[in-house]
Amino acid sequence: MTIPRYWREFQHRYRLIGTKCPKCGRIYFPPREVCPYCHRESIGKMQKVEIKNTGKVYSYTVIHQDVPDFKFLKPYLFIIAEMDSGVKVSGQLVDVSPEDVRIGMPVRISFRRIREEDRAGIIEYGYKFIPDE
Amino acid sequence: MVGIVSYGSYIPRWRIKVEEIARVWGEDAEDIKSGLFIYSKSVPGPDEDTATISVEALRNAMNRKSVKDVGAVYVGSESHPYAVKPTSTIVAEAMGFTPEITAADYEFACKAGTAAMQSVMGMVESGMIKNGIAIGADTSQGAPGDALEYSAAAGGTAFIIGNDNTIADIKRTYSVTTDTPDFWRREGQDYPRHGGRFTGEPAYFRHVTSVAKKIMELMGTKPEDYTYAVFHQPNGKFPTRAARMLGFKESQIKQGLIVPYIGNTYSGSMITGLSAILDIAKPEDRILAVSFGSGAGSDGFHIEITKNMEDYRRENAKAVWKQIESGKYIDYAIYTKFKKKIKMGD
Ligand SMILES: [Zn+2]
Numbered sequence: 001m002t003i004p005r006y007w008r009e010f011q012h013r014y015r016l017i018g019t020k021c022p023k024c025g026r027i028y029f030p031p032r033e034v035c036p037y038c039h040r041e042s043i044g045k046m047q048k049v050e051i052k053n054t055g056k057v058y059s060y061t062v063i064h065q066d067v068p069d070f071k072f073l074k075p076y077l078f079i080i081a082e083m084d085s086g087v088k089v090s091g092q093l094v095d096v097s098p099e100d101v102r103i104g105m106p107v108r109i110s111f112r113r114i115r116e117e118d119r120a121g122i123i124e125y126g127y128k129f130i131p132d133e
Numbered sequence: 134m135v136g137i138v139s140y141g142s143y144i145p146r147w148r149i150k151v152e153e154i155a156r157v158w159g160e161d162a163e164d165i166k167s168g169l170f171i172y173s174k175s176v177p178g179p180d181e182d183t184a185t186i187s188v189e190a191l192r193n194a195m196n197r198k199s200v201k202d203v204g205a206v207y208v209g210s211e212s213h214p215y216a217v218k219p220t221s222t223i224v225a226e227a228m229g230f231t232p233e234i235t236a237a238d239y240e241f242a243c244k245a246g247t248a249a250m251q252s253v254m255g256m257v258e259s260g261m262i263k264n265g266i267a268i269g270a271d272t273s274q275g276a277p278g279d280a281l282e283y284s285a286a287a288g289g290t291a292f293i294i295g296n297d298n299t300i301a302d303i304k305r306t307y308s309v310t311t312d313t314p315d316f317w318r319r320e321g322q323d324y325p326r327h328g329g330r331f332t333g334e335p336a337y338f339r340h341v342t343s344v345a346k347k348i349m350e351l352m353g354t355k356p357e358d359y360t361y362a363v364f365h366q367p368n369g370k371f372p373t374r375a376a377r378m379l380g381f382k383e384s385q386i387k388q389g390l391i392v393p394y395i396g397n398t399y400s401g402s403m404i405t406g407l408s409a410i411l412d413i414a415k416p417e418d419r420i421l422a423v424s425f426g427s428g429a430g431s432d433g434f435h436i437e438i439t440k441n442m443e444d445y446r447r448e449n450a451k452a453v454w455k456q457i458e459s460g461k462y463i464d465y466a467i468y469t470k471f472k473k474k475i476k477m478g479d
C-alpha cells in the first residue's frame with residue numbers, strides 16, 4: 001500500500017470507523033458514501049460511526065498460503081465477525097491456534113501491526129481480532 | 134487534587150518459561166529461578182510492539198472510564214518502534230484524540246513511564262490541561278544467552294491523570310537522579326549492556342530506597358501506614374530485598390509483585406504492579422510506588438485511594454492478574470521467530 005493511501009485510511013483501520021445510513025439505520029464497514037438500499041436519499045447524509053469493538057466469529061478460514069507479509073504468522077486465521085451492532089467485519093484473528101477457533105466464539109478488536117514496507121519503511125497499523133474471554 | 138482518573142494495562146498473551154531458555158543455553162534452570170526469582174516472562178506476538186501495547190492499555194483505561202477533554206499524551210519506553218517518529222502520535226490517532234492535543238515520547242530506561250506521569254501531573258496542576266495520559270510500555274530485548282534474556286519482557290500500563298473524579302490521589306511525588314553507568318545501549322546496537330554486579334547496590338537499591346525514605350519523611354508516614362508498596366521489578370529478588378531493607382512486609386508487596394510470572398516489562402514494570410494493586414484497592418488504602426530507571430533515577434509516589442473507587446468500573450477491563458493467568462507458553466524456536474531474532478534471506 002502506498003503511504004498516501006495508508007494515511008487516508010487511518011481512521012477506519014485504527015478505530016473501526018464505519019458509516020451509518022440515516023434513513024434505514026444500516027451500518028457499513030468499510031465506510032460507504034451511499035447506502036445501497038436507500039440510494040439517492042442517503043447521498044451526502046451518511047454519518048460516521050465508531051463500531052463497538054466486540055462481536056463473535058461468523059465464519060472463518062485458515063490460510064496456509066505463503067504471503068510474504070504474514071510469514072511470521074502462518075498458518076493464520078481470517079474471519080468474518082458479526083459485531084454487536086450487527087455489521088459484519090472481516091479481518092485476521094490472532095492469539096489463538098486454528099484448532100481452537102469456533103463459530104460463535106466471542107472476539108474483540110485489538111490494535112496490531114499489519115505490515116511494514118521493509119526494515120527501513122513505514123510500519124502499517126490497524127485492527128485485528130483477538131479472543132474475548 | 135491531582136490523581137489517577139482511570140488506568141489500564143496490557144500484557145501480551147505469550148509466555149516462555151525459564152526452563153525452556155535454560156535448556157537451549159545449557160544452564161541450570163533451578164539456579165536461575167532461585168537467583169532471579171523469575172519463573173516465566175511475557176513475549177509479544179510478531180505483530181505487537183510498544184505502540185500496539187500502549188493503545189491496548191489505554192483502551193482498557195477508557196473502557197473503565199471514558200474520559201473526555203484529554204490535552205496530552207506521553208508515551209515512555211526504551212523500545213519505541215521508530216528511531217525517529219513518535220509512538221505518541223500513533224496512540225493519539227488510534228484513540229481519536231487528534232489533532233487538538235500535545236504529544237511526545239519519553240525515554241529513561243525503565244522509568245520513562247513515571248517521568249511521563251510527573252509531567253502530566255504538573256500540567257494538570259498548573260491548569261494547562263484538564264486531563265492527560267501517561268503510558269509506560271516496552272518490548273524489551275535481551276541478547277541471546279545473556280542473563281537479561283530470562284527477564285526482558287513486554288507489557289504496559291496507561292494512566293489518565295486529572296483533577297476531577299480521581300479514583301486515587303497522588304499526594305506527593307519525589308525523585309532522585311544521578312549519572313550512573315549501570316545499563317546502556319548505544320545507537321544502532323541491537324542489545325543493551327549492563328554493568329554486572331554494579332546494577333545492584335549503587336544503582337537500584339541506592340535510588341529506590343532513598344526515594345522511598347524521603348517520601349515517608351515528607352508525608353510523615355511509616356511502612357506500616359501503607360496497605361501496599363510496589364517497587365521497580367528488574368527481577369523478583371531486587372524489589373523483595375528493597376522492601377525488606379525499608380521495613381515493608383511480604384503481605385504489602387505481594388499483590389504488585391508480578392515479575393516472577395511475566396518478567397521485567399521495563400517502562401511497564403512498576404506501573405503494571407501498581408495497576409494490579411489498583412485492581413483490588415479500597416478507599417483510604419495508601420500505596421507507596423517507586424520506579425527505577427538505569428542511568429539512573431527513581432520516581433516515587435504517595436497514592437491514596439478515594440471514595441470514587443466504589444463506583445468506578447474496574448470490571449470493564451481484564452485485571453492484571455487475570456491477564457497474567459491467561460498466558461500461553463511457547464518454546465524457544467517460536468520465541469526467536471516472534472521476537473524476529475532469526476536472520477532472514479532477502
Ligand atoms: Zn439506508
